[in-house]
Amino acid sequence: MKWLRDIFSFLIVTLVKFYQVAISPWLGKSCRYQPTCSRYMIEAVEEWGPLKGFWMGIKRIGRCHPWGGEGYDPVPKKNNEQ
Numbered sequence: 001m002k003w004l005r006d007i008f009s010f011l012i013v014t015l016v017k018f019y020q021v022a023i024s025p026w027l028g029k030s031c032r033y034q035p036t037c038s039r040y041m042i043e044a045v046e047e048w049g050p051l052k053g054f055w056m057g058i059k060r061i062g063r064c065h066p067w068g069g070e071g072y073d074p075v076p077k078k079n080n081e082q
Helices: 001-028 038-050 050-063
Strands: none
Touching: 001 038, 001 050, 038 050
């Protein structure tokens, strides 16, 4: 069912890229983290797949508030055991 995973990944990434181009410029600089929350979502979906990646992105957005953290917060990498 890799094709289904690919479709959901494509949809999520496309929606986030639409947000980056059409909505984010109107909001101004507001993300406290590097990479930005939208970039984090894309990287998480690419690394972990649509379900876990989307959940990681939502949790990251939930941490982006005045009392939350800030700074460099990369997407954790999978341990690719071979």
